[in-house]
Amino acid sequence: MSKQYQFKLVLLGESAVGKSSLVLRFVKDQFDDYRESTIGAAFLTQTVTLDDQTTVKFEIWDTAGQERYKSLAPMYYRNANCAVVVYDITQSSSLEKARTWIRELQRQADPNIVIALCGNKTDLAARRQVSQEEAKKYAEEEGLMWAETSAKTGEGVTEVFTAIAKKLPLTASPAARPGAGARASPGARQGVDLNKQTTAQGQNEACNC
Amino acid sequence: MASTIGIMQALISIFIDDGDKLRCINAGQARITFLLRPPLYYVCVSSWGEPESVTRTHLEYLHLQILSIVTASQLRRIFERRTNFDLRRLLDGAESFLTSLLDELEFDLGISTSSLHCLKLELNLRKRIAETLVPTGKTKEMLYVMLTVEGRVVTLIRPRKRSIHPADIHILLNTIKSPSISNSQASASWIPVCLPKFNPSGFVNAYISFLRDEPIIDSSPSSSSTDSIKDGATEAREPSISLICISGTGDFDYVKDWCEGAIKKLAVDGSLRALTKSILSQQTEYTVAEVGVPGLRHFIYKSRSQVQITFPVFEDPYNNTNEKRRLITLYQTLHDAIHAKSGQSEPLKLQYIRTDTESALGWITQPFELYIAISPLLPKSAIIGAANAVVRWVKKEESRLFLRDAPIF
Ligand SMILES: Nc1nc2c(ncn2[C@@H]2O[C@H](COP(=O)(O)OP(=O)(O)OP(=O)(O)O)[C@@H](O)[C@H]2O)c(=O)[nH]1
Numbered sequence: 001m002s003k004q005y006q007f008k009l010v011l012l013g014e015s016a017v018g019k020s021s022l023v024l025r026f027v028k029d030q031f032d033d034y035r036e037s038t039i040g041a042a043f044l045t046q047t048v049t050l051d052d053q054t055t056v057k058f059e060i061w062d063t064a065g066q067e068r069y070k071s072l073a074p075m076y077y078r079n080a081n082c083a084v085v086v087y088d089i090t091q092s093s094s095l096e097k098a099r100t101w102i103r104e105l106q107r108q109a110d111p112n113i114v115i116a117l118c119g120n121k122t123d124l125a126a127r128r129q130v131s132q133e134e135a136k137k138y139a140e141e142e143g144l145m146w147a148e149t150s151a152k153t154g155e156g157v158t159e160v161f162t163a164i165a166k167k168l169p170l171t172a173s174p175a176a177r178p179g180a181g182a183r184a185s186p187g188a189r190q191g192v193d194l195n196k197q198t199t200a201q202g203q204n205e206a207c208n209c
Numbered sequence: 210m211a212s213t214i215g216i217m218q219a220l221i222s223i224f225i226d227d228g229d230k231l232r233c234i235n236a237g238q239a240r241i242t243f244l245l246r247p248p249l250y251y252v253c254v255s256s257w258g259e260p261e262s263v264t265r266t267h268l269e270y271l272h273l274q275i276l277s278i279v280t281a282s283q284l285r286r287i288f289e290r291r292t293n294f295d296l297r298r299l300l301d302g303a304e305s306f307l308t309s310l311l312d313e314l315e316f317d318l319g320i321s322t323s324s325l326h327c328l329k330l331e332l333n334l335r336k337r338i339a340e341t342l343v344p345t346g347k348t349k350e351m352l353y354v355m356l357t358v359e360g361r362v363v364t365l366i367r368p369r370k371r372s373i374h375p376a377d378i379h380i381l382l383n384t385i386k387s388p389s390i391s392n393s394q395a396s397a398s399w400i401p402v403c404l405p406k407f408n409p410s411g412f413v414n415a416y417i418s419f420l421r422d423e424p425i426i427d428s429s430p431s432s433s434s435t436d437s438i439k440d441g442a443t444e445a446r447e448p449s450i451s452l453i454c455i456s457g458t459g460d461f462d463y464v465k466d467w468c469e470g471a472i473k474k475l476a477v478d479g480s481l482r483a484l485t486k487s488i489l490s491q492q493t494e495y496t497v498a499e500v501g502v503p504g505l506r507h508f509i510y511k512s513r514s515q516v517q518i519t520f521p522v523f524e525d526p527y528n529n530t531n532e533k534r535r536l537i538t539l540y541q542t543l544h545d546a547i548h549a550k551s552g553q554s555e556p557l558k559l560q561y562i563r564t565d566t567e568s569a570l571g572w573i574t575q576p577f578e579l580y581i582a583i584s585p586l587l588p589k590s591a592i593i594g595a596a597n598a599v600v601r602w603v604k605k606e607e608s609r610l611f612l613r614d615a616p617i618f
């Protein structure tokens with residue numbers, strides 16, 4: 001008997017650590033040496049089949065690591081079932097940033113969220129600044145999953161997502177479309193107040209279609 | 210570079226001190242044009258020979274694109290705190306919006322004429338698509354819904370009380386087109402964007418879905434004609450169709466679900482396939498030959514009431530970049546003259562220019578503006594006849610060329 005699940009996954013981490021590259025490797029099995037920095041957030045889906053014919057469909061939000069999008073993150077993680085927090089093993093500052101994200105998730109996200117800490121760019125091991133021991137120890141202390149990957153070679157990428165798929169509470173109701181998503185949204189970002197902004201300029205030049 | 214900026218700053222401040230506005234400096238072949246939008250200054254050095262008003266429009270668009278990323282009030286606040294702030298820090302990762310705009314500006318006739326360029330489409334198909342895209346339910350979440358094909362608008366749906374400025378549409382179109390969005394391989398993006406003519410000091414959210422997954426098209430019931438598309442002489446490339454939904458509030462789950470639902474409906478009722486087919490079979494384009502006016506080389510027709518333009522594809526010789534640039538510069542010169550944009554004493558109704566390569570006419574009336582180019586061998590009287598013939602043709606084709614009566618909600 002096959003079971004289907006659907007989960008929301010969010011990727012967080014400093015700009016340029018390789019979040020989009022990891023997702024692209026996972027979803028399309030591709031890699032670009034030059035990727036444009038993500039704007040806002042990008043949505044992708046991918047399904048993983050586990051050994052026992054269980055399928056897990058991930059709805060992935062790949063967020064922008066640039067500082068100016070920082071305030072948008074709650075919108076993505078507030079309903080997420082799992083989060084992959086990425087750092088770059090060649091940049092110790094990116095692990096610091098990852099720690100900040102993890103603290104924020106622990107405080108603000110769903111208490112049952114599954115968090116994976118992911119050290120990317122293992123193909124650049126010669127320039128390694130973050131040791132496996134250090135990251136692993138931190139992950140253990142915080143009760144996080146931990147893995148190293150290379151989006152470039154593909155090493156470890158499917159394994160991370162598969163491990164998350166296995167770890168997610170598979171006892172949850174099958175095809176649980178809302179997942180934890182039916183919750184109220186305290187972190188919802190407020191857009192502009194449209195009622196206050198009725199003075200659209202240049203009415204005369206506006207399109208009349 | 211640093212010294213260039215130093216000279217620019219010195220020039221600008223001399224004029225500011227005199228309480229004067231520095232607009233441009235002519236230096237031989239080149240012209241240096243300034244646009245002051247404090248706290249930012251824009252400078253362009255150009256030797257294309259386009260009218261000054263055109264360069265200013267380009268600089269203005271650059272400014273609008275920057276505002277779309279950081280908003281006017283953010284900019285003001287930052288530069289109030291630190292006058293020597295390096296703007297690049299705020300624009301990190303957004304450079305591609307500016308570079309793609311710079312590429313676009315030169316040839317974008319919609320921007321040159323401050324109007325919308327719609328996709329030519331059968332009236333009924335456009336109508337069916339639009340009806341599917343009218344927001345239902347929590348319409349407060351929705352501000353504008355727009356379906357586009359490679360920079361051209363298929364339909365645009367807006368609330369009854371709110372029109373949309375063409376400049377905001379151009380900024381949105383450029384945003385979607387820039388590689389950080391269009392190359393992302395994602396099925397959708399959710400981005401904060403400031404539409405400067407709508408509200409220069411706040412963000413709205415844009416949910417952008419790319420309707421490029423083949424399964425959507427293949428899964429529709431009558432797929433028998435897919436082969437004929439592939440066999441045709443046209444390239445069997447998937448056209449990039451995007452659905453853009455602008456939301457003023459942050460309820461993004463709602464917006465996402467609504468957009469996904471709308472896309473599914475478009476796929477199921479076959480309109481997505483019909484649209485793709487029209488594009489691939491090039492029914493969404495037309496050549497100047499179809500207009501059937503001897504000697505006619507090219508034209509731009511602007512419907513002033515709809516604020517929309519239409520023009521045929523750029524064919525030989527204008528498929529060559531230099532020739533195309535020359536023609537567009539000619540159009541821009543006519544546009545400048547009939548709108549008296551460069552301090553001419555009064556606008557002209559008609560402006561005729563004859564060069565070695567073509568004769569061109571700009572003509573403005575209450576309902577339209579027309580810019581046409583014909584063979585330079587034809588007499589001046591021929592161009593008037595050609596202009597009238599183009600106007601008649603456009604009138605006849607109007608229902609396909611322009612977006613009219615788009616639903617409002
Ligand atoms: N050598 C190597 N380079 C990588 C790897 N993963 C990503 N990169 C490169 O790192 C750069 C940044 O990658 P992105 O995937 O765009 O980073 P990001 O985390 O999505 O960045 P933002 O979207 O700005 O938040 C790109 O040039 C990638 O090619 C990897 O595993 N190995």
Ligand SMILES: [Mg+2]
Pocket residue numbers: 019020021036037038062063064065
């Ligand atoms: Mg990215």
